[in-house]
Amino acid sequence: MKTIVPTAVPDAAPRRRRAVTTTVAAAAVVAVLAACGGGGAGAGGGSGDGETLYALSADNTPNYVPLNLVEPDLPGVDGSVDGFLSIPDPLVRSFDAPPGSGGTYTAMTPLWGTIPPTEGNAYFDAVNEAMGTTLTFQISDGNTYGDKLAAVLSSPQDVADWVSIPTWNEPPRFGQAVEQIFQDLSPQLAGDAVEKYPNLANIPTEAWQACSWNGKVYGLPFPQEVGLTDFAMYRDDMLPDAALPTNADELLTFVEDAGGDGAWGTNDLWATATVIHGVLPANGWELGEDGALVHRVETQEYRDALEWMTKLYASGAVHPDAVADNQGDAGTRFESGQVAVTSSGLGYWHEALTRNRAADPDFSMDVLPVFAADGGEPVIYKPSGANICSYIKKNDDPAAIDELLAAADFLASPFGTEEYQLINYGVEGVHYDLDADGLPVATTLAQREVQPSYIFLVDPPVVNAKVNLPDYVERQTAWSATNAAYVVEPLFYGQNITEPNQFASLGQPFDDLEKDIARGRADMADLDAAIETWRSSGGEELRAFYTEIYEAQQDGGESTGS
Template identity: 25%
Template sequence: MSTGDSRIGRRALLGGVGALGLTGVVGGCSNEGRGGTAGKGGNAPQSQVRPAYVPYTGVKPDLAGAEYNIPNAFTRYPADPVRAVTTPPGDGKPIQVLTFTNTPIPPKLEQNRFWQEFNQRVGSPVSISLTPSVDYTQKFATSVAGDQLGDIFMVGAVPQIPSLLEAKATDLTPHLSGDKIKKYPFLANLPELHWNSCIFGDKIYAVPVPRGAISSQALYSRADILEKQGVKAEVKSADDFLELCKALTDRRQNRFALATSPTPFVRNMFDMPNTWSEDGKKVVSYYEHEAHEQVFEILRKLWTSGYIHPDAFSGQNQDMKVRFGNGSSPLVVDTFSAWPSYLQTAVDPNARIGIIGPPKHDGSGQGKIWLGAPNLSTTAIGKKAEGRVETMLAYLNFLAAPFGTQEYLFRKFGLPVVHHKVVDGNPVLTDRGFSETQLGLMYTADGPWTIFLPEKEGNSALEFEAMKRLCPDALANPVAGLYSETNVRKGSQLTADMDQLTSDIIQGRKPVSAWAGAVKKWKSGGGDKIAEEYAEALEASR
């Protein structure tokens, strides 16, 4: 790469931020970053540098998910968890971390017993700069421009990602490629797929924060309410779904079947591709699928009939969880990873969660959900910390300690009595525990997701069985993890425009016919270029 290629201009960096949102985080929902040639902005095979995969076998799951491509599930935390990290990873010097959070900002270090104990166990004082996820792209861009990234940072969605990493991040290839990763066994516990978004130009620049199937979306139901109403959870067609929503809606009791618009669920009824699909050597956006008008007809019926909560298109993400929890909306679309939050927001102690799979719209069989993106994000080590790279990797390895270890138990549940109580042999967070432990650790590094729901007996098995039923046939995004510079620059704004039109059509503010024109505008405004770059990256990655 030439010197000119590696420069990251402040104007270019900040100028591209307005079009970027949370889903632009590299390796996350925007499906970027699957390796690449930094100088060319493309993607290349990574067999020479890809880290070895050495799965952790220290604990046997109660329900094994590997056969179904879903997480393992556990009903009990081991009574005598193993100490997996015998030497504190820190070197006594401060570790500065930049990341985001999806929960309220925790108490400061001085008032946070968990944070204090965490620093003791790490062996270094850890300073964590937390930003709400919706604001992280702007924060990241400002930090890059001001040269304030710190020692460890979540890679945000800004232009020129390959060049940025080459300029600002430590090359981890000498430490993680091939069998070298075995020095960090819990990073080696991350399957090969998750490393796709960390490799550029045959160099490893980041560590993945894995998700995968657990981030797939499905239709949650309040099974207890459906049972009281005498309504069957199984739906075999679009008409069945409309009847279910009708039966669950009672305006006199201020109850609306759906907490938000079930747009993904209805799209699943028509086998729409997961964001992109392959057509020979081309990739095609799901925006171009022929069934959008039929999807909108169903969604508009749900809206005009009053089956969707009237505030569904306003307010915060937490609002839909509250509606589901208090029973005012017994159906909601969300990721499988949200299951714990729905247990926490349930007002009725007898509330039960169920998952309804999408049918084919015409009743001809079962629809398919979309498989979640492999990674939530990726985490890099700043070039200024290059001299302490082994300490930084040891810290990330510590954070990735898997289920069944003392480290996982402390990281997720804090100290006994202080942060969690033991219920039927399992740790359950107290209010103080939930508040103090929200340091964004799971967004810095993490092991493979584990289904463990100690809040309520039986829920680990329930979620496992729901995922076992729906995820093996889920539709994958063929360009998940691939990098498109145009998508980084323009993708979020283009998607936001299409999302806004979707909302307008559902609510009757725009006609269904507006969709075709919007797709043409999307294509000419950057969509075709994104598709072209993804197609090239897909071909190069094979």
């Protein structure tokens, strides 16, 4: 019941749509900065002395103090997630009394689902009462949330007391706007200060890094797993005896053989292709042999992945709707058996199982093993520690900041606690009943009232606690543990670098070109031309921008961001 965010939320809206939203947001933020006298700082925001800090400073980093309230059934390895096969009985109590002091605050959050009533909602009332603080939600459709944020941020007086901002909805120059609109939480959370809030101290450092700006803690994280988050899954009930691939050529054969009996082999596999070929993350950089920075699109790995995709589409194994770039129905094709393989975010795995097991207990799917294209050890680039952060509006009342942080500590209660159970399932006997195995079964009222809301403000560290799917928990945690050994941090990991506005759409032509090359409508010569255009249209300037940051950090200093 914790599965709320679609696995590919950032890609749920077409990229061109997001570009329009970004432009609107940029104009709004620029107006705010001009009004506040903040428009002259370097790109990425300033520390007040003309320098720009992109990484969370050591002095402002909250201590990481893990909680071990409940022993996992399947402990994580090297940072992979812990797995739980049952809900503890009894649950652990994280708070002896409500931590709040009775204040009332507004909270703005997205939702990819039916928006619940905010008035007369027994779920909201119960959580607010247990927390001792009333949060009144302003919930908006997640698919258009960026537009809503742009409008709100353009009028700071309309900003809610607590605002959830997905990283893909951050407007340009947000590193400057955040200082004008939101509270610097470093004094309350840096170092051992965070230990006043044990559940917040339980959140790993990577998540805080993702929610920091200008060297300071501004955001409260919705942590995500720091291992591989997107890869190919297959219907093992359709392919019970298939030999699983161990290299790129075998994967082509696998999807070709997976078709038949009215089914196609696969949906689009670009995300998987980038993993097995070791392609850098979007807009990623690496050091070339000569010590100069090399952009993702300039790497051999990127080229190899595109060449492999041309083979995939030429094989005829890809469903015609995927060839037509109708990715919105990829899950339907996979779950209905029209295709045997699909590439998606790992959260989709348990979502699809949950949807289909009730009607078909034999429905089954698994994730392919991760391998390098040549069959060797893969390179898995570590994703950001959080892809959603929430921010507290600037407030001159220290008591209000303390109360909201106490509320955040409550909401970060980990799996196995009474508080976690309440936040995620509601009230026993009202929103859920326990079945014979002790698993929560949602009531009709829960379907109306219990929608994800509090989790978008702050969430505990990720665990695999889909206890109603024990086979999934065992498979997923084992898969994650195996891959943990291959996780590496890309250059500039853990840094929020706001690029100058003129580079905002520089990489957009490659989005379409990737599809065209894969489908045979363009070739490698077109890629070469696109790279040269990229370089002459701002790519070299962007390289210089990142080179200045990199060299300053190697020297132990900070970039001016100029």
